[in-house]
Amino acid sequence: MKIMKVFSANKPVNMVCDKIASDKSISHRCAMFSLLSDQPSKICNFLKAEDTLNTLKIVEKLGADVSIDGNIVNIVPPKKVHEPDDVLDCGNSGTAIRLFCGFLSSLDGHFVLTGDKYLRRRPMRRVTDPLRKIGAKIDGREDGNLAPISIRGKELKSFHFESKIASAQVKSAMILAALRADAPSTYKEPELTRDHTERMLRGMGAKIESSEVIKIEPITKPLNPLDITVPADPSSGFFFAVAAAIVPDSKVVIKNTTLNPTRIEAYNVLKRMGAKVELIEKDNRYEPIGDIVVSYNGKLKGVEVSQKISWLIDELPALAIAMAVADGKSIVKNARELRVKESDRISCVIEGLKRCKIVCSEMEDGYTIEGGNLHSATINSYGDHRIAMSFAIGGLLADMVIEDIDCIATSFPNFIELLKELTEVNC
Numbered sequence: 001m002k003i004m005k006v007f008s009a010n011k012p013v014n015m016v017c018d019k020i021a022s023d024k025s026i027s028h029r030c031a032m033f034s035l036l037s038d039q040p041s042k043i044c045n046f047l048k049a050e051d052t053l054n055t056l057k058i059v060e061k062l063g064a065d066v067s068i069d070g071n072i073v074n075i076v077p078p079k080k081v082h083e084p085d086d087v088l089d090c091g092n093s094g095t096a097i098r099l100f101c102g103f104l105s106s107l108d109g110h111f112v113l114t115g116d117k118y119l120r121r122r123p124m125r126r127v128t129d130p131l132r133k134i135g136a137k138i139d140g141r142e143d144g145n146l147a148p149i150s151i152r153g154k155e156l157k158s159f160h161f162e163s164k165i166a167s168a169q170v171k172s173a174m175i176l177a178a179l180r181a182d183a184p185s186t187y188k189e190p191e192l193t194r195d196h197t198e199r200m201l202r203g204m205g206a207k208i209e210s211s212e213v214i215k216i217e218p219i220t221k222p223l224n225p226l227d228i229t230v231p232a233d234p235s236s237g238f239f240f241a242v243a244a245a246i247v248p249d250s251k252v253v254i255k256n257t258t259l260n261p262t263r264i265e266a267y268n269v270l271k272r273m274g275a276k277v278e279l280i281e282k283d284n285r286y287e288p289i290g291d292i293v294v295s296y297n298g299k300l301k302g303v304e305v306s307q308k309i310s311w312l313i314d315e316l317p318a319l320a321i322a323m324a325v326a327d328g329k330s331i332v333k334n335a336r337e338l339r340v341k342e343s344d345r346i347s348c349v350i351e352g353l354k355r356c357k358i359v360c361s362e363m364e365d366g367y368t369i370e371g372g373n374l375h376s377a378t379i380n381s382y383g384d385h386r387i388a389m390s391f392a393i394g395g396l397l398a399d400m401v402i403e404d405i406d407c408i409a410t411s412f413p414n415f416i417e418l419l420k421e422l423t424e425v426n427c
């Protein structure tokens with residue numbers, strides 16, 4: 001097991017960063033959606049991290065011709081998706097496995113989706129149940145709840161589905177299924193979740209209307225190919241945003257990131273806690289894109305986070321570090337979904353903070369954190385990239401040993417290289 005030692009530097013963080021990992025959610029979708037066209041797609045700045053490279057390999061196994069030329073990925077789709085002669089390994093990625101469930105359910109052939117030991121523990125009934133209801137032949141351990149998931153493609157019926165879970169993965173799986181259903185479908189979500197799927201498919205020519213419900217028309221011909229530059233990932237950039245917000249006299253500029261409101265809510269919370277946060281919109285292609293500037297603005301204040309949870313779910317572990325050093329108490333509620341991510345992120349955050357001698361307690365759907373001083377600690381990441389990177393940022397204020405750091409490569413392979421620009425790190 002690889003470990004990393006981060007030594008606190010006691011110096012300001014100053015960084016203009018154009019090397020934040022490319023967006024993971026958008027990269028997965030680029031690879032997968034290229035199969036909906038009959039012409040080559042060109043993807044600039046595709047995220048070359050384990051999760052998204054696994055998705056690209058799956059797209060290849062389904063018959064696409066993939067070539068990587070510097071930071072451009074070219075994908076030539078097959079005339080018809082191939083039935084693979086092997087299982088399709090999604091690695092650590094919930095996004096990949098759940099979206100592929102929807103995508104493959106209506107295609108000719110037999111497909112088996114699997115992943116690493118963490119992914120094989122995550123719940124899949126949230127997609128397999130609604131897909132079965134519209135006719136998909138899909139199964140797995142615990143009656144279709146656990147991977148490996150086996151799918152035999154079949155014609156699907158249109159649907160009018162109201163989801164109880166605010167999940168972009170469930171929504172995307174159902175939209176992908178609806179594209180090949182026998183009539184128009186509708187999908188209603190309890191709150192808007194990240195909408196990259198709708199934006200990108202619409203950009204490719206699909207008829208998807210989003211208002212209170214999402215209306216999806218089946219496609220009658222191949223979609224237009226993608227020609228896209230993937231923006232930086234605001235969830236990855238957020239680790240450095242927290243660094244700027246907690247280390248006196250710091251400033252971090254995260255360049256060319258998506259400013260999609262469903263992705264930057266954690267930055268608004270940092271602002272509510274007292275940090276200075278500016279958004280500079282520069283472009284709009286599929287998504288609004290620009291820079292985010294975060295500066296230290298005095299000690300942070302405790303905050304309550306109980307709304308728009310799906311807009312900041314992935315950033316909550318890093319926000320917990322900010323909460324741990326803020327003045328006063330912070331509360332996170334309505335975040336039960338944290339328990340079914342790469343790890344149980346409620347118990348991992350609380351275990352880690354307790355090791356740093358922060359007073360905190362766990363609730364079923366969140367936690368409370370009394371701000372204080374972080375103390376040096378050894379943190380188990382439990383194989384979860386976001387836990388590893390969050391506590392590594394805590395290392396800027398108190399020396400940290402992070403155990404099990406290979407997982408960082410699932411979303412942000414150059415994270416350690418960037419952290420080394422700020423302080424001493426030994427791996």
Ligand SMILES: O=C(O)C1=C[C@@H](OP(=O)(O)O)[C@@H](O)[C@H](O)C1
Nearest residue numbers: 025095166167168169170313314
């Ligand atoms: O659709 C996506 O790309 C994602 C959706 C979210 O998961 P849920 O749909 O489970 O909320 C998020 O946590 C994940 O990192 C990426």
Ligand SMILES: C=C(OP(=O)(O)O)C(=O)O
Nearest residue numbers: 092093094095096314341
């Ligand atoms: C939850 C995450 O990803 P996924 O669900 O795709 O594994 C994440 O990156 O924090």
